[in-house]
Amino acid sequence: MRRNSRWPGFYKLSVEDRRRVAAEALGIDVDDLISALGDGGLKCDKADKIIENVVGTFSLPFALALNVQINGQDFIAPMVVEEPSVVAAASNAARMVREGGGFTAEADEPIMIAQVQLDEVVDSVRACTRIRQHVGELIELGNEAVPGLVRRGGGVRGVEPRDLGEGMVVVHFHVDCRDAMGANLVNTVAEAVSDRVEELCGGRMGLRILSNLCDRRKVRVTCRVPSHALAADGFDGADVRDGVVRASRFAERDPYRAATHNKGLMNGLDAVVLATGNDWRAVEAGAHAYAARTGQYSPLCTWRADHDDLVGTLEIPLSLGTVGGPARVHDAARLGLRVVDASSAVELAMVAASVGMASNLAALRALATDGIQRGHMALHARSVASAAGALGADVERVAHRIHAAGNVTLEAAKRVLAELSRSTTSSTSAPPPGQ
Numbered sequence: 438m439r440r441n442s443r444w445p446g447f448y449k450l451s452v453e454d455r456r457r458v459a460a461e462a463l464g465i466d467v468d469d470l471i472s473a474l475g476d477g478g479l480k481c482d483k484a485d486k487i488i489e490n491v492v493g494t495f496s497l498p499f500a501l502a503l504n505v506q507i508n509g510q511d512f513i514a515p516m517v518v519e520e521p522s523v524v525a526a527a528s529n530a531a532r533m534v535r536e537g538g539g540f541t542a543e544a545d546e547p548i549m550i551a552q553v554q555l556d557e558v559v560d561s562v563r564a565c566t567r568i569r570q571h572v573g574e575l576i577e578l579g580n581e582a583v584p585g586l587v588r589r590g591g592g593v594r595g596v597e598p599r600d601l602g603e604g605m606v607v608v609h610f611h612v613d614c615r616d617a618m619g620a621n622l623v624n625t626v627a628e629a630v631s632d633r634v635e636e637l638c639g640g641r642m643g644l645r646i647l648s649n650l651c652d653r654r655k656v657r658v659t660c661r662v663p664s665h666a667l668a669a670d671g672f673d674g675a676d677v678r679d680g681v682v683r684a685s686r687f688a689e690r691d692p693y694r695a696a697t698h699n700k701g702l703m704n705g706l707d708a709v710v711l712a713t714g715n716d717w718r719a720v721e722a723g724a725h726a727y728a729a730r731t732g733q734y735s736p737l738c739t740w741r742a743d744h745d746d747l748v749g750t751l752e753i754p755l756s757l758g759t760v761g762g763p764a765r766v767h768d769a770a771r772l773g774l775r776v777v778d779a780s781s782a783v784e785l786a787m788v789a790a791s792v793g794m795a796s797n798l799a800a801l802r803a804l805a806t807d808g809i810q811r812g813h814m815a816l817h818a819r820s821v822a823s824a825a826g827a828l829g830a831d832v833e834r835v836a837h838r839i840h841a842a843g844n845v846t847l848e849a850a851k852r853v854l855a856e857l858s859r860s861t862t863s864s865t866s867a868p869p870p871g872q
């Protein structure tokens with residue numbers, strides 16, 4: 438079934454109606470959808486088998502980002518995140534990108550790196566030469582350790598020695614992990630080949646483990662947004678475009694800004710990673726190491742003007758899996774994979790990266806116009822109202838009043854809530870404000 442991710446006004450529906458609409462559009466039985474999300478997707482007895490010392494589980498909101506179009510195909514992106522406005526922002530910017538034809542994405546083969554480290558190597562030049570002379574044998578040895586992966590079309594693709602100086606040599610094994618994130622496979626290879634590597638190089642065996650700087654597994658996304666699609670209340674599209682470019686240049690010059698710029702991108706990207714049961718710490722480690730690869734921490738996504746358009750370019754290493762990992766036991770993560778319906782881990786990585794790019798664009802557009810607080814605070818006000826104790830329809834009433842008063846604080850929310858309950862007690866028949 439070819440999907441359409443344009444669901445205008447979806448956010449205005451009740452949770453119940455959203456579930457119904459989503460189930461129908463996704464071709465998922467609504468009861469399956471509801472039961473996958475019950476208990477946050479994970480019952481305590483299952484959680485107890487995943488990690489140690491479990492005393493309970495911890496839920497987070499599960500939402501859908503809309504309007505995402507990549508290489509001409511529509512995707513609905515599942516997002517798990519606690520921060521207000523992130524999902525709205527990603528959907529909002531994806532809608533603008535759509536007006537320019539959507540995201541264009543491509544990715545490397547899913548190659549992870551296993552590192553085998555040797556210390557106290559007497560002749561490191563000779564050690565590296567010996568490794569190069571035995572590449573075929575080492576590839577075969579590594580593949581013997583992961584026969585299932587080889588059957589699925591993956592396996593060790595290459596071997597690369599690196600001389601780190603002062604007697605330290607590290608040998609990289611490039612492992613094609615297919616649809617797995619690959620940590621276990623890669624570590625298996627590292628341990629299986631290490632004795633032979635030590636024999637060839639001499640010295641003392643060190644660490645044998647994957648590298649999270651998976652720079653052979655990168656995703657590249659571009660988009661072209663017509664200026665008119667960027668226009669905001671009181672802001673001309675071309676001015677917004679130029680504001681986004683200036684914000685990008687600021688991040689390119691200043692690591693303090695680049696960190697926040699990348700945080701805005703990771704807002705959306707991590708949310709997809711989490712919703713599909715993937716390892717966000719691995720993704721974060723790889724992303725930030727890559728952002729610092731030149732010696733200066735830099736933005737992962739940059740923006741330029743091209744004629745009337747705004748053009749975005751993103752490159753990021755991403756190790757995501759669609760098989761194995763927590764999705765085997767976590768019902769909501771499995772649902773996340775069903776929702777995104779990616780044909781491979783590579784395609785899932787393209788979706789996560791595109792949502793990251795959308796998040797970055799939404800934040801820069803807001804910053805370049807009337808600031809982040811207007812849109813963000815309007816949505817943040819709802820969680821503040823809820824924290825103040827508001828329930829049901831009172832959440833929106835309190836949120837609306839504290840946001841309109843420009844005072845989105847817990848104290849203000851408690852005050853408004855108290856006023857509302859006083860007015861309800863004194864006149865139970867009065868209609869609620871704004872209705």
Ligand code: HMG
Pocket residue numbers: 444445446447448503504520521522523524525526527528529530532697698699700701702704796797799800801803804809811812813816
């Ligand atoms: P708006 O212009 O009021 O939205 O924006 P709209 O009513 O015109 O709707 C446009 C589309 O946005 C909608 O399309 C929805 O897709 C989506 P439609 O469905 O109508 O066809 N949308 C929503 N989706 C779900 N729930 C909603 C909702 N509202 C609109 N309630 C919006 C409002 C908040 C989207 C906008 O102001 C925005 O994009 N702001 C940016 C907010 C943001 O970036 N938040 C991230 C957190 S801030 C942060 O941590 C990162 C930062 O530090 C990074 C950095 O410095 O770079 C800022």
